Amino acid sequence: MRKMIIASTSSVYGSDYLAYLLPEISLLFKDADTVLFIPYARPSGISYDEYTRIVKNAFAKISKKVIGIHQFDNQKEALENAKAIFTGGGNTFELVNQLYKNDILALLKKVLENGTPYLGTSAGGNICGVSMMTTNDMPIVYPPSFYTLGCLPFNINAHFIDPLPNSTHMGETRETRIKEFHVFNDTPVLGLREGSWLRVIGNVIKLEGNFTAKWFQPTRIPIEIESGSEFDS
Amino acid sequence: MRKMIIASTSSVYGSDYLAYLLPEISLLFKDADTVLFIPYARPSGISYDEYTRIVKNAFAKISKKVIGIHQFDNQKEALENAKAIFTGGGNTFELVNQLYKNDILALLKKVLENGTPYLGTSAGGNICGVSMMTTNDMPIVYPPSFYTLGCLPFNINAHFIDPLPNSTHMGETRETRIKEFHVFNDTPVLGLREGSWLRVIGNVIKLEGNFTAKWFQPTRIPIEIESGSEFDS
Numbered sequence: 001m002r003k004m005i006i007a008s009t010s011s012v013y014g015s016d017y018l019a020y021l022l023p024e025i026s027l028l029f030k031d032a033d034t035v036l037f038i039p040y041a042r043p044s045g046i047s048y049d050e051y052t053r054i055v056k057n058a059f060a061k062i063s064k065k066v067i068g069i070h071q072f073d074n075q076k077e078a079l080e081n082a083k084a085i086f087t088g089g090g091n092t093f094e095l096v097n098q099l100y101k102n103d104i105l106a107l108l109k110k111v112l113e114n115g116t117p118y119l120g121t122s123a124g125g126n127i128c129g130v131s132m133m134t135t136n137d138m139p140i141v142y143p144p145s146f147y148t149l150g151c152l153p154f155n156i157n158a159h160f161i162d163p164l165p166n167s168t169h170m171g172e173t174r175e176t177r178i179k180e181f182h183v184f185n186d187t188p189v190l191g192l193r194e195g196s197w198l199r200v201i202g203n204v205i206k207l208e209g210n211f212t213a214k215w216f217q218p219t220r221i222p223i224e225i226e227s228g229s230e231f232d233s
Numbered sequence: 234m235r236k237m238i239i240a241s242t243s244s245v246y247g248s249d250y251l252a253y254l255l256p257e258i259s260l261l262f263k264d265a266d267t268v269l270f271i272p273y274a275r276p277s278g279i280s281y282d283e284y285t286r287i288v289k290n291a292f293a294k295i296s297k298k299v300i301g302i303h304q305f306d307n308q309k310e311a312l313e314n315a316k317a318i319f320t321g322g323g324n325t326f327e328l329v330n331q332l333y334k335n336d337i338l339a340l341l342k343k344v345l346e347n348g349t350p351y352l353g354t355s356a357g358g359n360i361c362g363v364s365m366m367t368t369n370d371m372p373i374v375y376p377p378s379f380y381t382l383g384c385l386p387f388n389i390n391a392h393f394i395d396p397l398p399n400s401t402h403m404g405e406t407r408e409t410r411i412k413e414f415h416v417f418n419d420t421p422v423l424g425l426r427e428g429s430w431l432r433v434i435g436n437v438i439k440l441e442g443n444f445t446a447k448w449f450q451p452t453r454i455p456i457e458i459e460s461g462s463e464f465d466s
Binding site: 009010011012013014042043044045090091093094132133134135136137138139140141142145146159161164168169170171172176177178179180181182183184185194 | 327369411
């Protein structure tokens with residue numbers, strides 16, 4: 001049975017890395033001493049080792065060890081043996097690129113479907129959707145495909161943000177971008193605000209956190225979903 | 234000899250479509266009665282015909298006719314015969330996708346190098362760089378490649394914007410995204426603010442408009458370039 005937390009962001013403003021989620025992560029990863037960390041999104045381009053150190057420091061607060069998947073000669077074995085998996089944020093293009101290059105995307109999906117507890121924040125949450133086509137990230141590398149895990153029957157837009165009032169900037173709003181996505185694609189999109197997350201238990205997907213989320217479907221007016229609402233998968 | 238205007242945005246805040254550039258466009262396109270318009274970026278997903286209508290209205294003010302490239306059975310002939318070419322903004326992924334699908338990217342580069350006057354705004358300016366890897370757009374379609382015209386020896390970041398003071402949003406700033414690009418790529422990037430544009434005449438590339446532009450190179454601190462500065466190509 002699937003057990004996942006898919007969060008819009010690793011950190012909320014003014015708070016330490018992962019701090020707002022640690023009580024939830026403690027429960028999700030309660031049967032694991034060690035967390036397998038996937039550092040491939042490399043926020044700000046930091047190295048795998050640097051990124052893993054940041055994650056180690058955060059998980060030390062809930063007495064969990066952390067090992068980066070890049071430290072294993074056999075990444076497939078590492079995934080199969082993991083008792084808990086965390087994919088952190090950064091650049092979704094590079095994350096997806098490395099998942100394909102290391103040929104671990106399909107296996108990651110399999111172990112998640114089989115019940116290995118999973119935490120994904122930002123880019124690590126984006127990859128749980130049907131595709132990465134609703135990422136906000138810059139296409140700094142060319143991955144072999146935009147298709148991702150498909151653990152959710154919809155796409156995530158992480159760090160969802162409403163238009164800024166009184167903005168004079170002419171770049172597209174987030175909502176405009178998602179509407180453009182729906183000209184070419186049918187997959188619904190959930191705009192997850194920072195501080196919101198999804199809890200997936202088996203086939204039940206529940207919106208958690210203090211905010212509503214914005215639900216986009218092709219040719220329909222987007223609607224706000226209340227925290228506590230459930231989606232079927 | 235190349236004659237191009239590459240603008241950060243089609244419209245500045247509070248002003249009609251292309252209005253701020255019309256005096257420049259009049260000069261650039263002075264020998265053309267008719268402008269060939271490439272509508273493939275489809276802002277907000279509007280149709281090619283709708284987009285072409287908007288552009289027709291703007292160019293009517295300087296007494297130019299407009300024909301959309303989608304109206305031609307033979308797009309290559311249309312490019313070769315064009316006296317002036319304009320590519321408008323929208324989604325860079327879909328624009329590049331269509332340039333590849335219609336097999337006109339290489340020919341577009343050729344006619345521009347041979348001197349057909351060209352205007353590119355936003356996505357239509359992005360494609361003048363080495364690659365589209367510094368677009369801000371959402372990857373709503375998967376193009377066959379991220380490589381673009383390479384008329385400039387660097388990449389463009391259109392609608393460049395400085396971090397908002399006092400923002401509590403945890404998504405990456407534009408500068409952070411461009412720095413991530415430079416972890417994986419050596420191509421310099423010019424962050425063009427809205428209201429700035431490049432004038433390309435032969436091998437001289439000059440920054441125009443009322444603002445400085447931000448110049449990013451790998452492993453160097455970004456610098457502000459004054460309006461009026463020239464780049465060699």
